[in-house]
Amino acid sequence: MTTVDHYRGSGRRWAGGATLVYGPIAVEMVDMSPHPLAGRRVLDAGTGTGVAADALIAHGARLVATDLSLDMLAWDARRRPPCAVADVRALPLADHCVDDTVAAFVLNHLVDPGAGFAELIRVTRPGGAILVTVYSTASRSAVRDRLDRSPCSAAWSR
Numbered sequence: 001m002t003t004v005d006h007y008r009g010s011g012r013r014w015a016g017g018a019t020l021v022y023g024p025i026a027v028e029m030v031d032m033s034p035h036p037l038a039g040r041r042v043l044d045a046g047t048g049t050g051v052a053a054d055a056l057i058a059h060g061a062r063l064v065a066t067d068l069s070l071d072m073l074a075w076d077a078r079r080r081p082p083c084a085v086a087d088v089r090a091l092p093l094a095d096h097c098v099d100d101t102v103a104a105f106v107l108n109h110l111v112d113p114g115a116g117f118a119e120l121i122r123v124t125r126p127g128g129a130i131l132v133t134v135y136s137t138a139s140r141s142a143v144r145d146r147l148d149r150s151p152c153s154a155a156w157s158r
């Protein structure tokens with residue numbers, strides 16, 4: 001299992017920029033929980049700088065967070081819930097020890113997303129929710145398709 005931290009040194013930049021996009025998506029994802037989250041023990045796996053954790057706390061959940069990147073966890077650490085550096089494919093948690101699990105734009109980083117998903121199932125209590133967001137590979141935008149094709153044709157991808 002390779003565990004390269006591609007987000008090394010990115011905490012400040014992520015919190016000041018990408019959060020503007022990922023924050024509202026995290027709020028929407030958490031709002032889609034099939035049951036109220038107040039008082040429940042929830043894992044935010046691949047928490048990054050904590051946008052999903054913030055949304056979960058706003059719902060009254062009790063948080064524990066993990067991420068592969070120490071730099072992402074270190075951002076604003078004093079304000080944030082308890083956390084640990086951990087690969088989503090090998091969580092340092094007992095079976096069924098959390099009520100619900102969240103993984104926002106994390107499984108898309110894995111060559112085998114199923115391995116991460118299986119681990120989320122393992123640590124989540126039966127009947128708990130597993131809320132996941134990943135990037136779409138489909139586009140319904142002709143403009144976006146054109147923009148994507150441009151760097152590809154200039155040999156930027158692959």
Ligand SMILES: C[S@@+](CC[C@H](N)C(=O)[O-])C[C@H]1O[C@@H](n2cnc3c(N)ncnc32)[C@H](O)[C@@H]1O
Nearest residue numbers: 007022046047048068069072087088104105109
């Ligand atoms: C696109 S960011 C999303 C961060 C946050 N969940 C959000 O929605 O803003 C992906 C996060 O997943 C983490 N990550 C990538 N691969 C991981 C792995 N194998 N195990 C745990 N975390 C991982 C990265 O360090 C990064 O913080």
